[in-house]
Amino acid sequence: MPDWRELYQELILDHNRRPRNFRRPAAANREAQGFNSLCGDRLVLYLQLRDGVIDDIGFQGAGCAISTASASLLTERLKGKTAAEAEALFRRMHALLTGVPEPEDPAQPELGKLQALAGVAEFPTRVKCATLAWHTLHAALAGGQALVSTEE
Amino acid sequence: MASLTTPSRASGPAGYDVEAVRREFPALAQAVNGHPLIYLDNAATTQKPRVVLAALRQYYERDCANIHRSIHTLGERATEAYEHARRVTQRFLGAGSAREIVFTAGATAGLNLIAQTFGRMQVGPGDEILVTAMEHHSNIVPWQMLGQEKGARLVAAPISDAGELIWEEFERRLTPRTRLLAITHVSNALGTINPLRRLIAAAHAQKIPVVVDGAQAVAHLPVNVAELDCDFYVFSGHKIYAPTGVGVLYGKSEWLERMPPWQGGGDMIRSVSFEATSYNRVPYKFEAGTPNIAGVIALAAALDFALQLGLEASAAHEERLRQLATERLKSIPRLRLIGEAREKVGVLSFVLAGIHPHDVSTLLDQQGIAVRAGHHCAQPLMDRFGVPATSRASLAAYNTAAEIEALAAGIAQVQEMMS
Numbered sequence: 132m133p134d135w136r137e138l139y140q141e142l143i144l145d146h147n148r149r150p151r152n153f154r155r156p157a158a159a160n161r162e163a164q165g166f167n168s169l170c171g172d173r174l175v176l177y178l179q180l181r182d183g184v185i186d187d188i189g190f191q192g193a194g195c196a197i198s199t200a201s202a203s204l205l206t207e208r209l210k211g212k213t214a215a216e217a218e219a220l221f222r223r224m225h226a227l228l229t230g231v232p233e234p235e236d237p238a239q240p241e242l243g244k245l246q247a248l249a250g251v252a253e254f255p256t257r258v259k260c261a262t263l264a265w266h267t268l269h270a271a272l273a274g275g276q277a278l279v280s281t282e283e
Numbered sequence: 284m285a286s287l288t289t290p291s292r293a294s295g296p297a298g299y300d301v302e303a304v305r306r307e308f309p310a311l312a313q314a315v316n317g318h319p320l321i322y323l324d325n326a327a328t329t330q331k332p333r334v335v336l337a338a339l340r341q342y343y344e345r346d347c348a349n350i351h352r353s354i355h356t357l358g359e360r361a362t363e364a365y366e367h368a369r370r371v372t373q374r375f376l377g378a379g380s381a382r383e384i385v386f387t388a389g390a391t392a393g394l395n396l397i398a399q400t401f402g403r404m405q406v407g408p409g410d411e412i413l414v415t416a417m418e419h420h421s422n423i424v425p426w427q428m429l430g431q432e433k434g435a436r437l438v439a440a441p442i443s444d445a446g447e448l449i450w451e452e453f454e455r456r457l458t459p460r461t462r463l464l465a466i467t468h469v470s471n472a473l474g475t476i477n478p479l480r481r482l483i484a485a486a487h488a489q490k491i492p493v494v495v496d497g498a499q500a501v502a503h504l505p506v507n508v509a510e511l512d513c514d515f516y517v518f519s520g521h522k523i524y525a526p527t528g529v530g531v532l533y534g535k536s537e538w539l540e541r542m543p544p545w546q547g548g549g550d551m552i553r554s555v556s557f558e559a560t561s562y563n564r565v566p567y568k569f570e571a572g573t574p575n576i577a578g579v580i581a582l583a584a585a586l587d588f589a590l591q592l593g594l595e596a597s598a599a600h601e602e603r604l605r606q607l608a609t610e611r612l613k614s615i616p617r618l619r620l621i622g623e624a625r626e627k628v629g630v631l632s633f634v635l636a637g638i639h640p641h642d643v644s645t646l647l648d649q650q651g652i653a654v655r656a657g658h659h660c661a662q663p664l665m666d667r668f669g670v671p672a673t674s675r676a677s678l679a680a681y682n683t684a685a686e687i688e689a690l691a692a693g694i695a696q697v698q699e700m701m702s
């Protein structure tokens with residue numbers, strides 16, 4: 132039986148109560164909107180990308196604790212990283228959250244704090260809450276203005 | 284079954300024995316996440332009683348045959364059971380004739396059928412189709428599609444903060460351009476019961492036909508289409524103890540006779556050649572192809588079950604629970620109840636300050652309590668109340684006062700967990 136404490140770890144609750152980078156960076160030059168049509172949640176992710184490096188990153192919107200914490204942790208982790216690193220992390224997180232077993236690969240990005248989101252894989256109805264920010268990141272990196280829906 | 288409403292020691296004030304009712308529903312007797320299941324998502328779908336499960340078994344184990352075409356014993360049994368279901372449904376709705384009962388796949392299918400047949404005859408360029416701000420998407424989108432096809436406009440009558448239609452605003456939207464009123468009997472997200480008789484009379488005074496979405500009504504209040512005088516009434520079986528994938532469309536025969544068929548195929552024809560096809564009579568004209576035979580037969584069992592329970596008695600029971608639930612929820616700090624119509628059924632939509640409905644659902648589920656979180660297929664309504672989503676507890680005949688107390692305690696616990 133999955134335990135709610137696995138899902139709502141203290142780190143998640145903290146990022147829900149006090150989301151980091153909850154703003155639009157003044158010089159943002161990339162943005163994408165994520166929409167969870169199941170629950171109506173929306174978030175906008177903003178990137179300030181220069182020479183392939185994420186100089187600044189932020190998000191806005193309203194969502195559940197899982198989607199808010201996921202977006203908050205994402206922004207915290209990716210500030211100062213390269214677009215290539217962000218893409219690699221997107222793939223790693225996608226596998227983690229959807230419960231896909233991963234091969235051992237020393238080149239994989241470390242999860243660190245993001246490990247706190249792993250519990251979601253045990254709650255099938257909540258996986259999309261956690262992946263929303265990451266899909267939105269993927270779209271923002273791909274460029275342009277995009278609307279991402281969790282209903283592929 | 285007949286003993287369900289006879290007094291017993293466990294009975295409530297009206298002699299309603301809810302424990303006896305519960306024993307008819309095998310799914311209620313299970314544990315979820317280590318707690319006894321408390322099922323409060325009845326507006327989404329209800330659990331199924333033994334008689335319905337038995338009807339499905341009987342059809343598949345004994346009477347399984349196609350209907351209206353097989354000249355053998357099983358075919359006769361199946362056809363008889365299917366047509367018996369039509370008469371049961373007719374009586375259940377108070378329709379004048381069994382020919383006015385069309386079996387569909389559900390409320391959504393019924394509304395689309397009406398839009399694509401009656402709607403197409405009725406609505407033209409520049410016309411208006413009137414709905415309300417509290418409609419389910421399935422009573423919005425088919426009309427929008429029709430409007431786009433015909434160049435007609437969809438108009439929505441607004442509602443008050445309590446979640447009631449505003450009479451003057453409604454009346455003002457009945458214009459000479461209004462060609463059709465499509466309205467829900469009961470709101471799935473607010474529980475509001477619309478004053479149908481008065482609304483229908485006002486529409487008819489201007490020769491405007493009325494389509495009623497009864498999906499949330501039939502399990503919770505007695506319905507009589509002849510008294511309502513509505514032109515169409517649709518509902519889904521699964522919200523009144525029947526299986527999914529079966530539903531009912533009632534239509535006045537004067538309309539059904541004039542409407543073109545919707546889908547073409549077997550059973551809906553009288554004769555077919557490559558030059559021309561003549562259509563079967565009403566209601567078969569609207570039942571193309573092999574229908575959900577088992578579902579229809581089980582629907583009749585479900586409607587009989589609801590009648591034996593006594594819709595008056597179960598409605599009174601649900602009303603007592605609704606009052607208790609309203610009182611309990613309103614005493615929870617930082618809880619906002621959405622939908623406080625004077626006339627409503629046991630649907631309690633709420634939001635907790637600072638806690639998203641999805642988190643509420645997951646955490647209640649950990650305590651074995653099933654409620655719905657989301658926009659309830661009524662996004663325009665959520666916009667009206669300025670929330671992206673709500674949590675919704677919805678009652679049925681088998682819920683108990685103890686379950687309501689558990690819900691209230693569960694919500695308080697969620698607030699504690701998330702604080």
Ligand SMILES: Cc1ncc(COP(=O)(O)O)c(C=O)c1O
Pocket residue numbers: 326327389390391392419421422467469470471496498499519660
């Ligand atoms: C008011 C209302 N109308 C229509 C429907 C659609 O019913 P179904 O999905 O069974 O076709 C529902 C179901 O949620 C409803 O609550």
